[in-house]
Amino acid sequence: MKLPIILCEIALPLLYFATIWVYARAFFSNIRPAERLSTPLLFATLLTHGFYIVMRTAELRHPPITSVFEIFSLMAFTVTLVYACIEWRLKIKSTGYFILILPFFFQLVSSIFIREVSEVPPILQSNLLGFHVSSALLGYAAITISAVYGFLYLMLYHEIKFSRFGVVYKRLPNLEMLERMSFTATLFGFIFLTIAIIAGIVWLPRITQEVSYTDPKLFGTFVIWLIYGAGLAAKRLRHWQGRRMMVLSVFGFATAMFSMTVINIFLSGFHKFY
Template sequence: MFEIYMTRLHEFTVVLYALCVLLYFVDFLTSNRKANRIAFWLLAFVWGLQTIFLFLYMLKTGRFPVLTIFEGLYFYAWVLISLSLAINRLLRVDFIVFFTNVLGFMIMAIHTFAPIQYESHVMAQQLISELLLIHITVAILSYGAFSLSFVFSLLYLIQYDLLKRKKWGTRLKRLADLSKLDKMSFVLNLIGVPMLIISLILGTTWAYIKVPDMIWYDPKVIGSFIVLAIYSIYLYLKVGKGLTGNKLALWNLASFLVVLINFFLFGKLSSFHFWYS
């Protein structure tokens, strides 16, 4: 029973860590100090939980936990979080903190869901199944964000066309102004991209544990990384180049078509994803 409680607490820590990475991503792109502060305190809470786990494990084993690969992974993740907290607090180098915690999250996910560390075979298999469930759920949530972003971009183009043709009427009044539609489309993609990154990290972790000989050039795998690339380009065009208006909206619409292709067509062509589903 104690093992089950500890496992659930580890999973909760991973969820908090994922939320922390998402907020650091928002701050990375938009220089949002509020997101940075919330991410910092979430990270501090994760560090506190990890430190407690580390201390309890040392009491249980009577030694410093670095003698096995999985003990080493946990200590490595703890070191990364400790260093990123120190950097954030002392040096204020926020971008290093973000990328460090993406790596730390990957290490933490591998440690938490790796089956070899659990004595119970049933518990190990349950954890693997839960990892797959979280991977799929987060991926679908990111696709939901991309879908709503698509709708806002579509409304942007409709509103722009009505204004250009001077079609004043009820429909024009019921649509939000162009700047709001553009902002909402961007915010949803800003949420969707880090969620997709987290999903791909968890999916890669699951494949590493469960299917070590997985075909990495599988259409679904390649398609998912293409989706990540095109939406990352969208964010770069918006934040880095300051692009707005029709061109960005059209890019967003085209990006969502790739999402649909990946979800429906590549899903059918993929022997790997078809197999585990």
């Protein structure tokens, strides 16, 4: 494997660690230089990670979806990408630490265990599958972020309601802003999950003659999509907001985690490749 890819695998966990350290310093100690440094470091990490994914795809001639550890790296990248978009759009940095800790662990595990798969099944070399998986991961990354904001909202909600004015109260943006951030992430997530489902439906008949729409993972994803769709509809039509929406966001994420772990591990279907 080419040297730049190996170097990126070593550098990425370090870069993620440096980024969350800087965000943590800015959040817990309110150190201004750390706050100034945080966004440039985030974008440097994101660019390095993007470069790594492109290099790896070009070198190995398949999208980085052939092993769990490639998926982990892609997941780290998508979470960071979605967070960077939200930070850039809303100009709020104080939640970065809580989000970026996830990609750090994903990338750390990926960098330690990732190996080049000697024989990649033709099915996993499909670019349409790459698009389907990337969209799904972007969707999951966004709903993960939405849930983190939901969780932060609930923490701040309790601090204000019960007069516990700690560091969360001091540093986090206000409840309305956290709700907006969670909603933005949910919207991202719903759009990408929709794209992933459509790409999957187009791709599915190309790989198997016996199309099974009762596949547990397909079913699980559809349930997640329905939960988020119902939440967005409730917000639009029934004016749901505040704590109720945040609880729904955390519940949607828990369902997604259940789908990604329990269903993926214990229930087999055509969706299981490794």
